Structures are given as C-alpha cells and as structure tokens.
Amino acid sequence: MSESTSKHELYQQVILEHNKKPRNFKKIDNPTHFAEGYNPLCGDHLMVYLSVDDKGIIQEISFEGSGCAISKASASMMTVSLKGKTLDEARKLFEQFHKLVIGKLHPEKDAHTLGKLSIFSGIWQYPARVKCAILSWHAMNGAINKVQNVSTEN
Amino acid sequence: MQNMKTRPFDLNAIRKDFPTLSVSVRGKPLVYLDNAATTLKPKSVIRALNRYYKDECSNVHRGVHYLSEKATAEYERAREKISHFINARLSSEIIFTRGTTDAINIVAQSYGRTFLKAGDEILISHMEHHSNIVPWQILCEEKGCVLKVAPVNDAGELILDEFKKLVNPKTRFISIVYVSNSLGTINPIKEIIDFAHAHKIPVLVDAAQAVGHRAIDVRGLDCDFLAFSGHKLFGPTGVGVLYGKEDLLNAMPPAQGGGDMIATVTFEKTTYNVLPYKFEAGTPPIAGVIGLGAAVDYVRSIGFENIGTHEKELLEYGTRALKAIPGLRLIGTAQHKASILSFVLDKIHPHDLGTLVDEQGVAIRTGHHCTMPLMARFNVPATARASLAFYNTKKEIDSLVAAIYKAKKVFT
Numbered sequence A: 001m002s003e004s005t006s007k008h009e010l011y012q013q014v015i016l017e018h019n020k021k022p023r024n025f026k027k028i029d030n031p032t033h034f035a036e037g038y039n040p041l042c043g044d045h046l047m048v049y050l051s052v053d054d055k056g057i058i059q060e061i062s063f064e065g066s067g068c069a070i071s072k073a074s075a076s077m078m079t080v081s082l083k084g085k086t087l088d089e090a091r092k093l094f095e096q097f098h099k100l101v102i103g104k105l106h107p108e109k110d111a112h113t114l115g116k117l118s119i120f121s122g123i124w125q126y127p128a129r130v131k132c133a134i135l136s137w138h139a140m141n142g143a144i145n146k147v148q149n150v151s152t153e154n
Numbered sequence B: 001m002q003n004m005k006t007r008p009f010d011l012n013a014i015r016k017d018f019p020t021l022s023v024s025v026r027g028k029p030l031v032y033l034d035n036a037a038t039t040l041k042p043k044s045v046i047r048a049l050n051r052y053y054k055d056e057c058s059n060v061h062r063g064v065h066y067l068s069e070k071a072t073a074e075y076e077r078a079r080e081k082i083s084h085f086i087n088a089r090l091s092s093e094i095i096f097t098r099g100t101t102d103a104i105n106i107v108a109q110s111y112g113r114t115f116l117k118a119g120d121e122i123l124i125s126h127m128e129h130h131s132n133i134v135p136w137q138i139l140c141e142e143k144g145c146v147l148k149v150a151p152v153n154d155a156g157e158l159i160l161d162e163f164k165k166l167v168n169p170k171t172r173f174i175s176i177v178y179v180s181n182s183l184g185t186i187n188p189i190k191e192i193i194d195f196a197h198a199h200k201i202p203v204l205v206d207a208a209q210a211v212g213h214r215a216i217d218v219r220g221l222d223c224d225f226l227a228f229s230g231h232k233l234f235g236p237t238g239v240g241v242l243y244g245k246e247d248l249l250n251a252m253p254p255a256q257g258g259g260d261m262i263a264t265v266t267f268e269k270t271t272y273n274v275l276p277y278k279f280e281a282g283t284p285p286i287a288g289v290i291g292l293g294a295a296v297d298y299v300r301s302i303g304f305e306n307i308g309t310h311e312k313e314l315l316e317y318g319t320r321a322l323k324a325i326p327g328l329r330l331i332g333t334a335q336h337k338a339s340i341l342s343f344v345l346d347k348i349h350p351h352d353l354g355t356l357v358d359e360q361g362v363a364i365r366t367g368h369h370c371t372m373p374l375m376a377r378f379n380v381p382a383t384a385r386a387s388l389a390f391y392n393t394k395k396e397i398d399s400l401v402a403a404i405y406k407a408k409k410v411f412t
C-alpha cells in the first residue's frame, strides 16, 4: 500500500469536507437536551444540542465548539445521521459507533446500521485519536441521558 | 563542578549511542523531536539497568550479603555523581524521588504543611507545568494559603517587574520553572532567587526542562530546592531528584512513612533516619537510580558547552525554517530561549498535524503540554511542539518542515 492510502484511512475526503463545512454547526434555541463534551487530553471542547419531540424523535440536533478535524467531522456526521431518529435508535448507533472506533465492530463482517459513519473504521489504529472521534457521541449520549458534562477521561 | 574529560562533539558517533534513533516508524526512519516529553536513552544507561537486573539484583540498605552491598554501593555512588553534577554541597542533599512531580509534591506536603499557614502567599508563574500548580493548590485548600501567579508577556517571558510587585510580606514561598516546557522560555532564575532571598523567601526551582540542556549549579544559584526527572536527562523513567538545602530538609518532617526512613520504631514512638533517607521511604527505584548515574556520566562526557552550542544552532535553524512556513505562528518567542519550538498553524488543528507528521516518521508533541493556563493565556487550545536535544540534526528539522508542508496539502 502506498503511504497516501494509509494516511487517508484517517483523513479521507469526506472527513476533510465535513471539517471544512461542518453541518448543523450552531446552537439550537431551547433545546430539550444538551451536553458539553470535553477531552482534557487535547482540549477539544464541544456542545451538543438536541430538540426531541413527544414521541422521542430527534427533530433537530446541532453542535458547536472547537476541536481537531476528526472530532469536528465526527460531530458533523453524527448530527446528519441522527436527525429524524428516535432516542432508542440514537442509543443503538452510539453503541455501534463506539464498537467501531475501538475496532470491535467490522463494518464488512458485522451487522450494523452505521451507514456513512463506517468511514471511521480505521481509527482504532490511532488510539490517541479514538477519543476525538467519539467525543461528540459521548456528549450526545450524555445529553439524552441527562448528563450535562461529559469528559473522555471518566 | 568536578572536571571530567569531554569527547569531541561527533554527531554521528553520538547518534550511534542511542539505539532508538535507528528505529523506523511507519516505514520511515524515526525523527524524534519530542525530547521535552522524554529523552532517548544511550546504550550506557540501558547497559547499567541491564547489569543491575542481571548481575546485581538485590535490595539496598538492608542485606549484609554480597549483592545487596554491591547494589547499595552503586546506588550511593549514583547519589554522589548527581551531587557533583548539580554542585550540591553534600550528597545527603540529594533525595531520590519518582520524578519532578513527586519532588514538588514532597516539598508542598512536607515544607508547606509545616511552615505555611492561612493567609500566606505562594508565588508561581503563568508558565508553570501542572505539576508546579496543582500541588500548591492542594496545599492552599488544606491550609488556607493563597496562590499568586506572575504574568507572562506576549513573547512568553516572565514579566519580572510584575513578579517583583507580587512579592510582599505575606509571600512565604516561591516555586518557579527554570525552562518552560511549552514555550522554551529560560527564566532569569538567579535574579529571582536573589530577589526572593532579599525578602527571606525560599525558592523551589522546577528544573525538569533545564537539566539535560544546561549546567546546573545549585550552590551558584543558591536555590533552596530544585526538582528534576531522570527521564528528561537521558536516564530511566520512574526516578527523579529533589535537591534541598540541608538545614531546610532537616527541619522538615518526612513526607511518607515506611521502611528505610526510620531510625527506630516502637508502637509508642518512631524516630527518623538522617538525610537523605528520611525522605526515601520504602524500596527505591534502585535500577532507575543506577541508570540515572550512568546518564549523568554520559551527559558529562558530551559536555554542556558542546550541548549548548549545538542546541543553539538547531534552535536558530529551526526557528528560521518554521517561520518561513506560511500560516505558521510560533508560540513562545522569548529572547532567552531553549531549543523548544511550539507553534500553531492556520486551518490545521495541532492534533491533526501531529498525526499527519507521524505518518512521515516525525514524532512531535501536540496538546496543552500540561500547561492549560498558559494555553489559555495565548488563546490556543493546544500547540504542536518540536523539542530538540543534542543528538538532533538540521536534517531532522528539514524532515519536520517537509512533513508540515505535506500535512498542509491534505488540508487545502
């Protein structure tokens, strides 16, 4: 494999593009759920906001904050894939995504509903960066479980 | 300081002394520019560790048997070496610790709890490593002392006038970094100590980043305490040094209780051992200490004059090379600076840069470098940092620059 192939396992166009133009990068007024995610090891810091209706469907989801390309792209892609999903589906996706980034779910072999999110499948090879990818998901999961401060370190 | 023959500065020969320098990373030769995190170890250190574990393995200060006596002699010889290395008056002023962090905590807990009281002020600077902030905060919580912080300017230099203004009759302790690990700033430590002493305030110097790069003379500086880690001095991890003036150490209670630090123990009353053992409870990192002795021998064989000259050259070369990269901003541009280059790039987060240059075999550090207040001062969440040692080359700096350009391409 050429060097560029291995590098772009992580920095693929989709990721770079979401980093450049993050989707749903804003604050929601009057969110039903929100949480702050913080990675003290690298200073990545973001807020995730959700607006969930009576039926438990995510009507709106957004994020803001600062972080590396991986954390920003991951947050952006998360908001895209969770919009319109139920809270149960969001929890399920969180679990799958978590397994994916630690190398415990193989998108070609294992059943999953990750869709485009499976682009992060190579990240387990970069242990220091796994936390960047999972940060927004932890914040989202915290928000829907009413935990408002989420750190990657506990 | 004891004289010792230094050998001519032969970079190729020196590089051969460090086995890790010939490791390849992701198919590329390693370019190790993370010396402020930890330095690589020369063969002589690795041999010393190996020899202890293979041929001399036993506990110290306990047995009458041959190996124990041999290990004890080696352990104490290392103390002598370090005592000479930093020009201490007595080798009993050298306390072996787990590292810089441990050494500072010992002073905060033992000296601080005994001699500081509610309302007393402890003065540090804005560029301290967390290990020279948090132990004092813990003490302040417990005793009601107040932590004061001297500011730094935009170049990352301590504002000495402000520092002096913060000193007042309530100031009872000063703890300050010699060389900043995030910025490379070299503080005017002698001037600070003289000023403090004129006000009868003891000073602890965090020499973690100074020790492998410049000669340290504790008597010349007249510091009251000085802390450093073996692993940043080309020695093993898990071992470090607390230097303290004899009278201060004698007046301080032990920081930990256990074996070795006692003279006699009964259930009614225990009496403590003399210096330095009073502060070395339990089995120490014996191999680490012996390895640290070997590291000191090695560094002295290179000589600080040679080290200083080469690192200065690297710093100038590296500064010029990095400044020429469009969109790159150096964080830390002090007049008086060690060979540490911290920087941020437009449009590339330090972590992404770290991962991308790693793909080229270049090891740098990215993050807040355990100096979060300093990052906040410069309004950056993190920086990328290349930190150089005497075995680094200009060619390696070229590799870093090339890797940065490659990363920029990915992000355009």
Ligand SMILES: Cc1ncc(COP(=O)(O)O)c(C=O)c1O
Pocket (backbone or CB within 6 Å): B036, B037, B098, B099, B100, B101, B102, B129, B131, B132, B177, B179, B180, B181, B206, B208, B209, B229, B370
């Ligand atoms: C300036 C400074 N102080 C203290 C420390 C802490 O040293 P250690 O982690 O070896 O205890 C470091 C290490 O990064 C440092 O750079």
